[in-house]
Amino acid sequence: MKAIILVGSAENEQSKPNDDITAVLVPEHKEEIEKPPMYKVLLLNDDYTPMEFVVAVLQAVFAFSPEKAFDLMLTVHNKGVGVAGVFIHEIAETKANQVLRLAQEHGHPLMCTIEKE
Numbered sequence: 001m002k003a004i005i006l007v008g009s010a011e012n013e014q015s016k017p018n019d020d021i022t023a024v025l026v027p028e029h030k031e032e033i034e035k036p037p038m039y040k041v042l043l044l045n046d047d048y049t050p051m052e053f054v055v056a057v058l059q060a061v062f063a064f065s066p067e068k069a070f071d072l073m074l075t076v077h078n079k080g081v082g083v084a085g086v087f088i089h090e091i092a093e094t095k096a097n098q099v100l101r102l103a104q105e106h107g108h109p110l111m112c113t114i115e116k117e
């Protein structure tokens with residue numbers, strides 16, 4: 001790993017002398033760039049959760065459009081499972097928990113899990 005010191009910045013004159021020195025670490029080999037492990041958020045089918053509720057949850061938690069949310073809901077309904085998204089661990093876990101909490105609050109058995117890619 002090389003350290004490159006950049007001097008000067010677009011800051012105004014109010015910045016203190018050391019504010020405009022930035023050290024940037026530049027990897028020499030691409031193996032040095034570690035990708036974080038990624039996790040799928042899986043939505044599971046059940047016989048009781050209303051379809052409209054699943055569509056609403058997918059829009060709220062995963063920012064799906066109404067059309068994409070409906071498509072994924074139908075895939076899960078027909079195949080038993082579907083991938084709502086792929087994220088780093090913390091975000092995948094947060095989204096899965098949001099789904100479970102919404103389901104619990106509304107009394108539906110909707111299940112959501114995460115799985116390492």
Ligand code: TYC
Pocket residue numbers: 043044045046047048049050051054073074076077110111
């Ligand atoms: N199978 C449910 C029904 O017929 C709908 C459903 C879809 C439930 C997707 C869960 O993840 C799910 N009402």
